[in-house]
Amino acid sequence: MMGAVHTSASKPQTRLAWLDGLRGIAVIFILVAHYFPSPLPGEYATPVAYARRAIHLTFTGIDLFFVLSGFFVGGILVRTWGAGRPDKDFYLRRAARILPLAAVCIGLTYVGLSLGYHDNFTLADVERNYPWWTYVAFVSNWPLAYNLEWGSGSPLAHLWSLGVEMQFYLAAPLLFLLLRSPVRVGVFLVTLGLGSRLLLLALAPEAGFATHFLPFCRADSFGLGILAAGWLANGKPSPWLETRRPALLSGWILCGGGMLALTAKNVGPHDILLAGFGYTIIAGFFMLSILLLAGRPDSLPRRLLTRPWLVRFGTYSYFIYMFQDLTARLVGHGYKLVPDLPVDGLRFALFPLATGILLLLAPLSWKYLEAPFIRLATQYGISR
Numbered sequence: 001m002m003g004a005v006h007t008s009a010s011k012p013q014t015r016l017a018w019l020d021g022l023r024g025i026a027v028i029f030i031l032v033a034h035y036f037p038s039p040l041p042g043e044y045a046t047p048v049a050y051a052r053r054a055i056h057l058t059f060t061g062i063d064l065f066f067v068l069s070g071f072f073v074g075g076i077l078v079r080t081w082g083a084g085r086p087d088k089d090f091y092l093r094r095a096a097r098i099l100p101l102a103a104v105c106i107g108l109t110y111v112g113l114s115l116g117y118h119d120n121f122t123l124a125d126v127e128r129n130y131p132w133w134t135y136v137a138f139v140s141n142w143p144l145a146y147n148l149e150w151g152s153g154s155p156l157a158h159l160w161s162l163g164v165e166m167q168f169y170l171a172a173p174l175l176f177l178l179l180r181s182p183v184r185v186g187v188f189l190v191t192l193g194l195g196s197r198l199l200l201l202a203l204a205p206e207a208g209f210a211t212h213f214l215p216f217c218r219a220d221s222f223g224l225g226i227l228a229a230g231w232l233a234n235g236k237p238s239p240w241l242e243t244r245r246p247a248l249l250s251g252w253i254l255c256g257g258g259m260l261a262l263t264a265k266n267v268g269p270h271d272i273l274l275a276g277f278g279y280t281i282i283a284g285f286f287m288l289s290i291l292l293l294a295g296r297p298d299s300l301p302r303r304l305l306t307r308p309w310l311v312r313f314g315t316y317s318y319f320i321y322m323f324q325d326l327t328a329r330l331v332g333h334g335y336k337l338v339p340d341l342p343v344d345g346l347r348f349a350l351f352p353l354a355t356g357i358l359l360l361l362a363p364l365s366w367k368y369l370e371a372p373f374i375r376l377a378t379q380y381g382i383s384r
Contacts, residue, residue: 021305023068024313027320029061035351057263060282062161063221067286069165070225077176078230094169096377100369105322106135109155135159138166145210155325160213167215168222182230189223192216194280201275208275220280224287237295248288255285316362327354
């Protein structure tokens with residue numbers, strides 16, 4: 001979800017600031033969506049409820065992460081597996097990037113539950129439907145899909161998206177080895193994602209919620225990211241792609257209009273519009289955004305994406321995403337000392353404080369946990 005672009009199997013490329021800026025937007029969207037969820041029908045009577053509805057578009061943050069992951073992994077595999085030169089260290093580097101921080105997050109959450117940091121959700125509640133091994137094995141998205149619910153408020157429910165990404169990482173190199181072409185891989189994944197959702201809805205219309213969590217139902221987001229990587233060379237569009245810029249811009253406007261329509265209807269994972277074509281429209285918007293941004297390094301959007309504060313969010317987006325829930329719940333304990341604080345008031349108070357704590361801790365995590373494991377993977381990898 002959060003890696004840098006690579007030019008070869010073993011040599012990392014300098015991080016692209018504008019891509020970190022996009023990651024920053026994605027994680028900010030997710031934070032806002034989690035802290036200020038869209039109001040339910042009938043809850044539009046207060047200014048706060050109207051404000052939450054206006055920012056409902058932030059639910060697409062996870063879709064942007066999926067597209068960026070497809071773009072990142074596609075960029076690696078286009079130059080290695082797709083050319084018939086398997087990247088022997090691909091899985092090792094992915095494991096070094098993801099597993100240590102995930103282990104710490106899961107471990108600290110279980111310790112917190114054992115100590116009772118969440119009054120209404122105990123360790124037994126977590127184990128009842130979602131045992132510890134589903135998080136450790138990165139398959140917690142499957143029971144969420146099976147039970148058609150968000151995990152009964154589990155503080156680790158957000159790890160479903162990491163499970164989807166890990167399952168994509170396992171499959172992507174094999175697809176490149178079989179299909180060889182990023183275009184073929186991308187088209188296959190787009191067809192798989194859209195087709196599997198429509199088939200599932202045709203067989204079981206009430207199971208639309210499951211499409212939010214199943215990896216093959218979200219494959220189109222990764223596939224569109226791979227297509228973007230295949231159409232760009234070292235982050236720049238090829239000449240034939242540049243000549244099609246008007247068509248790209250038209251598609252971007254159409255997809256953006258579709259996103260606004262989904263937002264206006266206040267759709268959620270249960271909604272058939274989102275489960276049907278909605279995810280593809282959203283992912284298409286972000287894929288086209290990448291293609292349009294790549295060709296205009298001096299444009300205002302590219303300059304805005306490289307703002308230091310936004311790049312900082314993107315650089316530490318993995319830590320922020322993993323620890324957002326744990327931090328919010330721990331900080332929320334302190335606000336219980338404030339009597340009669342409304343729920344919406346609590347959210348507005350928690351958001352800046354918890355986010356500030358995450359930004360303070362993230363560099364420490366990177367320096368003492370994440371970066372050392374990445375160096376070890378580079379040092380002891382097969383392709384060193």
